[in-house]
Amino acid sequence: MLAQENLLLSDATFLLGVGAQKAGTSWLHDQLNRRKDADFGFLKEYHVFDALELEHFSSFRPKNPQPWKWRTWRRARFIEQPERYFDYFASRLKPPQIRLTGDITPSYAGLSAKSYQRIQKAFAQRGVQTRAVFIMRDPVERFLSQQRMQLRKRGLLSPKHEIEHLNKASLKLLKRDSPRNDYPATLDALKDGFAASHVFIGLYETLFTADNHRALCRCLNIAEQIPELSHRVNASQATTAVPTEVLRRLGQHFTPLVTAVQERCPDLGVEQHWATAMTWRDT
Numbered sequence: 001m002l003a004q005e006n007l008l009l010s011d012a013t014f015l016l017g018v019g020a021q022k023a024g025t026s027w028l029h030d031q032l033n034r035r036k037d038a039d040f041g042f043l044k045e046y047h048v049f050d051a052l053e054l055e056h057f058s059s060f061r062p063k064n065p066q067p068w069k070w071r072t073w074r075r076a077r078f079i080e081q082p083e084r085y086f087d088y089f090a091s092r093l094k095p096p097q098i099r100l101t102g103d104i105t106p107s108y109a110g111l112s113a114k115s116y117q118r119i120q121k122a123f124a125q126r127g128v129q130t131r132a133v134f135i136m137r138d139p140v141e142r143f144l145s146q147q148r149m150q151l152r153k154r155g156l157l158s159p160k161h162e163i164e165h166l167n168k169a170s171l172k173l174l175k176r177d178s179p180r181n182d183y184p185a186t187l188d189a190l191k192d193g194f195a196a197s198h199v200f201i202g203l204y205e206t207l208f209t210a211d212n213h214r215a216l217c218r219c220l221n222i223a224e225q226i227p228e229l230s231h232r233v234n235a236s237q238a239t240t241a242v243p244t245e246v247l248r249r250l251g252q253h254f255t256p257l258v259t260a261v262q263e264r265c266p267d268l269g270v271e272q273h274w275a276t277a278m279t280w281r282d283t
Contacts, residue, residue: 251280
């Protein structure tokens with residue numbers, strides 16, 4: 001666990017959002033960044049530490065960035081010299097009315113406990129406290145939503161393409177899983193990398209509730225503001241029913257993950273909220 005080294009931290013907070021992908025992180029960023037006491041800078045996902053430390057996400061390392069593509073160029077400078085990243089976010093918190101900033105990059109779910117500790121230490125040296133947020137979603141539903149997003153981006157979200165793609169993608173998943181799917185590894189790294197009170201762990205299925213948002217605000221040390229709970233961002237709608245064989249394949253694949261999350265987070269009630277995964281597990 002990270003020692004605070006007797007540093008005097010302000011009550012301003014850096015939010016390190018570590019996922020999961022397709023689990024409401026875009027909505028969360030949209031709602032928090034609307035607050036008058038928040039400034040998340042020029043991006044939702046900065047992709048610095050995944051680009052630096054995770055080979056699976058090496059594609060996020062900019063190649064030959066040019067200043068006129070200023071967002072990519074600034075990201076490249078953060079990756080080249082991470083101290084710039086920490087200085088940038090600390091500067092977001094200098095105005096007295098700003099109490100919250102952050103980087104919500106879902107692939108940070110693959111970082112190690114030591115990486116989380118280094119990030120906290122760098123911000124603590126600048127007088128900023130760090131809070132981690134990890135939102136999990138029914139792994140079957142998350143996988144389906146992720147695949148539909150890919151089809152939507154390619155302009156191919158139709159019943160025919162959806163069925164073909166889900167079948168191929170689910171077969172590929174059995175051969176090579178992604179760090180994005182490894183909830184237990186992320187939970188373990190967060191447990192070892194943060195104090196328990198400095199981590200918010202929740203479910204996508206309960207994210208859009210007033211009680212959940214109150215708990216999040218308390219963790220982030222910000223005033224309670226109930227967001228637009230009915231608003232959705234980047235939703236990928238199904239165009240057809242998912243074939244039974246695909247659901248069975250995914251349910252069986254994710255059974256160990258669901259069991260591991262239940263063991264680590266019994267109070268979240270995943271058996272109640274993850275209906276699809278629970279229905280198709282061990283079928």
